[in-house]
Amino acid sequence: MPELPEVEVLARHLRPLLRDKTIRAVEVRRAKVLRPTLLRELKKVLVGARFTGLSRRGKYLLFELRSPTAGKPVMLLGHLGMTGRMFVTPKSVSLPKHAAVIFDLGRQNFIYEDTRYFGRITLDISAVLKLGPEPLSDDFQPAAFARALKRSRQAIKVKLLDQSLLAGVGNIYASEALFLAGISPKRPANQLTLVQVKKLRRSVREILTKAVAGGSTVPLNFIGGRSDGLFYFGRAPDTPDYYVERLRVYDRAGKPCIHCHRPIKRIIQAARSTFYCPHCQI
DNA sequence: CACCATGTTCCTTG
DNA sequence: CCAAGGAACATGGT
Numbered sequence: 102m103p104e105l106p107e108v109e110v111l112a113r114h115l116r117p118l119l120r121d122k123t124i125r126a127v128e129v130r131r132a133k134v135l136r137p138t139l140l141r142e143l144k145k146v147l148v149g150a151r152f153t154g155l156s157r158r159g160k161y162l163l164f165e166l167r168s169p170t171a172g173k174p175v176m177l178l179g180h181l182g183m184t185g186r187m188f189v190t191p192k193s194v195s196l197p198k199h200a201a202v203i204f205d206l207g208r209q210n211f212i213y214e215d216t217r218y219f220g221r222i223t224l225d226i227s228a229v230l231k232l233g234p235e236p237l238s239d240d241f242q243p244a245a246f247a248r249a250l251k252r253s254r255q256a257i258k259v260k261l262l263d264q265s266l267l268a269g270v271g272n273i274y275a276s277e278a279l280f281l282a283g284i285s286p287k288r289p290a291n292q293l294t295l296v297q298v299k300k301l302r303r304s305v306r307e308i309l310t311k312a313v314a315g316g317s318t319v320p321l322n323f324i325g326g327r328s329d330g331l332f333y334f335g336r337a338p339d340t341p342d343y344y345v346e347r348l349r350v351y352d353r354a355g356k357p358c359i360h361c362h363r364p365i366k367r368i369i370q371a372a373r374s375t376f377y378c379p380h381c382q383i
Numbered sequence: 384c385a386c387c388a389t390g391t392t393c394c395t396t397g
Numbered sequence: 398c399c400a401a402g403g404a405a406c407a408t409g410g411t
Contacts, residue, residue, distance in 0.1 A: 181389085182406095183388070183389060183391095184408080216407080217408050259401090264390095271390070273389055373390095
């Protein structure tokens with residue numbers, strides 16, 4: 102379910118549910134999601150520890166815990182990969198098929214579930230140290246962004262997915278931001294003018310901000326079988342439909358562009374699908 | 384059977 | 398050394 106907005110909504114959802122809860126036990130059903138942390142180490146550090154904070158960085162969740170024995174806080178890093186989910190449930194609720202890690206919180210379980218097991222829950226936080234600026238913070242400055250883009254001939258769409266350049270944009274919102282900015286995903290990064298770079302920066306921020314706002318109003322069901330689809334929908338209070346699509350180009354190949362009504366095109370870049378309007382994006 | 388999927392990392396090639 | 402492209406990881410949906 103993960104790009105920055107989904108992870109942000111998840112962090113807001115989990116924060117009050119985990120605060121001050123103590124981990125009584127940890128059950129790991131898929132040890133590969135701990136990589137490179139070992140099961141022994143994870144249990145030693147986390148059993149008896151209490152959740153004291155939760156933050157998001159890019160697509161990562163950072164859990165802060167304190168244990169009675171250790172003085173300084175422990176950081177636990179979570180990433181959802183392509184299909185990961187996290188939720189808190191009463192123990193009476195049965196575990197999903199692909200539950201990878203189950204934290205026993207007493208009356209409740211905190212579950213990390215991941216169909217494809219591409220995600221991680223680990224004590225190794227080195228990945229966050231390599232991330233670029235947060236797109237929605239003041240650290241995301243146009244000058245530095247422009248400088249970084251000037252150093253590469255790679256297509257701008259591919260650069261948007263580079264987490265060391267900017268943290269949190271994924272395949273869906275990269276297409277969405279370029280559509281809003283009117284910039285072709287194929288344009289070499291070093292060909293963007295400063296005006297285009299600034300426009301793209303604004304578009305990225307607008308797309309992500311609206312996605313977070315939309316996702317936050319959806320009555321999320323983290324227990325149900327298919328909650329991830331909800332993240333790309335927003336509640337439309339005045340519409341007869343309960344949900345309204347908010348994506349403008351992604352997954353719309355062959356359908357009419359919402360601006361010029363010409364067909365949206367799908368191409369492959371860096372082995373990922375890109376959707377764009379060849380007429381509106383130059 | 385074919386192809387597709389919200390991500391990251393590793394390997395190869397130039 | 399770097400940039401760029403592709404495969405691998407694993408499971409499920411259409």
